[in-house]
Amino acid sequence: MSNSKNDHHDHNHNHSKNLIKPNSFLEHWDLLLALAILIIEMVVEYSIGYILPYPFNLLINIVAYLLAGRDVLKLAFIKAKRLDIFNEFFLMSVATLGAFSIGSYTEGVAVMVFYSIGEWFQDAAVNKAKRSIKSLLDIRPDVVTVKIDGQLKDVKPESVNVNDVIEVKPGEKVALDGVLLAERAVFNTAALTGESKPDQKYKGEVVLAGMVNLNSLIEVRVSRPYKDSKLSKILSLVQDATARKSKTQLFISKFAKVYTPIVFLLAILVVFLPYLWVDNYEFNDWFYRALVFLVISCPCALVVSIPLGYFGGIGLASKNGILFKGSNYLDIMTAVDTVVMDKTGTLTKGVFKVQKVEALNGFSENDLIKYAVAIESKSTHPIAKAIEQFGDLEIMNDLITEVEEIPGYGLVGLVDGKKVVAGNKKLLEKFKININAEIDVVETLVLIGIDNILAGYFIIADEIKEDAKQAVSDLHSLGIKTVMLSGDKQSVVEKVGELLGIGVAIGNLLPEDKVNKVSELKSSAKKLAFVGDGVNDAPVVAMADAGIAMGGLGSDATIETADIVIQNDQPSKIVDAIKIGKITRFIVWENIVLAMTVKIAVLVLGAGGIASLWEAVIADVGVALLAILNAVRIQRKQI
Template sequence: MEASTTIEESSNGWKSHWELLLAIAILFAMLTLEYGFDYVPAFPFSLIIYGSAYLLAGYNVLYLAWRKAIRADFFNEFFLMSVATIGAFAIGSYSEGVAVMAFYSIGEWFQDAAVDKAKRSIKALLDIRPDQVTVLRADGAQTVNPKEVKTGETIQVKPGEKVALDGELLSEKASFNTAALTGESKPDTKGKGESIYAGMINLNTVAVVRVTSLYQDSKLSKILEMVQDATARKSQTQLFISRFAKVYTPIVFALALLVCFVPYFFVETYVFTTWFYRALVFLVISCPCALVVSIPLGYFGGIGLASRNGILFKGSNFLDVMTNVNAIVMDKTGTLTEGIFKVGEVVAEGIDKQELLSLTAALESQSTHPIGIAVVEHVGKDTIKDVSATNVEEITGHGLKGTVLGKQVLAGNTKLMKKFSISYPHEIDAIVYSIVVIAVDKKYAGHIIVADKIKEDAAQAIAQMHTMGIKTVMLSGDKTAVVKEVASTLSIDEAYGDLLPEGKVEKVQALKDSGMRIAFVGDGVNDAPVVALADAGIAMGGLGSDATIETADIVIQNDQPSKIVTAIKVGKLTKKIVWQNIILAMTVKILVLGLGAGGIANLWEAVIADVGVALLAILNAVRIQRIKL
């Protein structure tokens, strides 16, 4: 019996509850007459009254049992309940037969409500795409459905509105709430030219955005698809329980038959109805509904909890994988560092520091190299708007040469200085980070250190991984010296630089061959092969490439390394709750099965035990959705 089938089929029939409530009312009235006034209607009136209540309470169960029976599927909870209750009617235990069906249906009612809530909470969390958008066209502003907007068109987002489509900000500046994508509600200020994603909420000013992706291709649409697909992908625990139920249920049927007939050969005063009744008790308590519903519900809750923390698991199976990971392999740029070069230290010699920066920025403004862009951004375009560079020449692999304010300026690496026979302090050669060496009028004038800033929570994340006993490894295509420096700063166990994509694959494969369970975290296109190779591939979804996000098993939406630890915690918490439910259900069932076979427990006690265990398991599974990490 597949857990997902049980959920899907059982949730189709309990949408209206008046029939069940009426059945319970009839049962309560009949029990009051029987035990309060010592009055039992004569046959066949008692059969008609109880039979009506039975059908009102259990027609859904009977229908599903029949549907499965015609497909030769007899070993399921619906068929089990039908046999047990019809058997109770056959021996005249009408009230107990109705009670078993009514309480079972109440349990299904609660199960369906819990499952629906879990599904709704996941969908509501992410499916926040607005159904209209303001498009700025030649004939004025138009309000249309986002599906009608084409790439290249311009949309307007007012304060308080949700962004409907991915795009590029055309306004100078705007602040957004990115909680739907990242799990972080703090404002994120974007500047002109930066990427804006569907699901963000504009906070304080009218924003104009040029659309870069169609509605169905937006990052939020892809996230929603990931989460919807995730609920269909089963974990190893779910698969185990599904296989277990297929074996467990026929065994229970066989044991029930043995309970009914074997005593005939050993008991002198064998009474068929007595042992048949005990077999019915055995069948009722053996119903595996608590397992097959509460377990997938626990995983739904785990996926929802992760989503609220800005982590998207593409399948519940990856929740289990993260609990077994003992090595985290990470890319450097964009994963542990921000992926954006920033000016760190400025050293000037024989020249004012601000003048050095101004001359260098004017020259670098003619370049598209990331390091040059970082220098220009540090100085500010407004500062150099009246300072222009002429006769600019790019010397491949070395740097730039040009004239600024009548002075000959060189800006590049040490090879550029050597090329023009300009002496410079030799300690510069020992600097591991990227460096811009500047010469003015053929004389060394200073240097600028440009580095990729380490993310704020990177050190905390690595420390927590070590606390969990997880080995940390960093792989990067950057210079080995830079990689070693970052690794030393963060206390990473192993680090390797100057790696091509195939080099990263070799390193990860070697770790796997040594028996390690690996999660790889990356963000670039070159990381996609390694993400696919790892036991769990994790993509940084904010700045990450589409190829890596598509390949990854887990997506971290806000690019924070600390979310890797959160993903592990969610996996372990989910697994803990699921196994609590398994142990609880099996312990109670084994106990009451023994009592039922020995004639100590009756049908009332069996159904209360079964429904009680199911409700406790459901409540325990639902609890995960409210936990704060």
């Protein structure tokens, strides 16, 4: 703010002050003292009618002026030395010093005092918005209980090492990412995902910092250092988001750079141009009008309230389990007219279960399962995990070699010296394995080839997410076209698309096919959003206008790739992201219209000699505060 104790505050309002609280009042004693002098002087003048004689009135006003505005003057001087005179600090300095030059001491002090108070409130609002964004997610405990040589010790989370075991009591937050050592535990993940439904975890499953242990004493083996926890990454992401500006913010910054010099020129014309046609021209009168013109033209309301509005939008999204990597994506989501979605893990749960196993060509079911489990254990794909878990066998890790995963096809490798191929029909054809059986199923099919012979197959089914159908319906109600692209077989994709009511559903796509389809769709879309897992779909997530990743808590690559991360995997959050973008944009433009309407009106009144410096500064500060209050209410909105 203008009365801060540092020089880091520039025209872009890099505010660094605290909220308005007791220590903040003490910190601003000089501004408060200047306000007190101004009030006493006005009370004495208007209630008693006594005016201090010259030069005492000048001296007392200079003291009040310097207390309130010395930092503004300092910054104006620093910028002027760099030939940067078209900024709010130089503008306010010229206006107030001009008031002193024509004997309007009290008004000059009032302009500086109220301008500085307005800046103080603006700083408080901006910092509150930034802190509230951080507090939505910064839920890491300050102390963690570590088990060392059988003894429990309370330490700072930063000092805990990977593979240390921490104890988490019922009701406590997990401090670091790790693996559950207890047989079973139930967690509240609302602070991370916005989802209030308890999440049940079993031994060996991942638990994340910020989850709240609900029902029993548990132990967790730490898998990541404190600074690398998923929550730390998300915090960093949200904090960085405030630095990425929307087109509206960039436009306002550019507008202010053009607008301010125009205002200076108009103020000069207000002073000198009337000389050509006004008979009883008085320099001081027209100079005073130009000062009013300068004061009301200060672009603070726009420069502060607009970023503040976007901070509010990012905060509201975070509160609802949606992470925007920048305020520019809030704007993009308001213009999205096509949403392209992956199937597995986006519209379906991605939790596959084996429905049927069929051995062929003389292979036993036991051998089929044994070799399939072995090769699939080397993949992290959900289908591979379903087969691995179905087998419930001790995997022959020492006998598995030369494994290669071919995206969009499957896996190939050596298991106990035998060449094993596991994947779709295209993969087996690629390795010239004859599929000599009639296999016609709607569900996902995984074929297993052993030493160039079809050994059998697994039929696997996924489950549609509970809110997927409603999400698609809501998108359609917003006039948004929906498309589903998947690497799964066409019959499965069509079935899911039909159940959900998706406009276009295309299957049998390799990663490069998805890129081509998205490129084709982009050519006819205003703005296109792609929703996927952020890992397998990285190319299309990157090329979309808005790349949206499902399940940001499950994958580092998701956080890195996507523009927007939906933390709890719910497709309905896509609709929420669009609504939040629209709410933010509406309030931001409300502020722009409010500020410009009032400023233009008072500029005209000031030039016409109707508005005084008092009215100009009250209008300027008042509009700024109204715009700030309007922006702050975004975070209180319900989606």
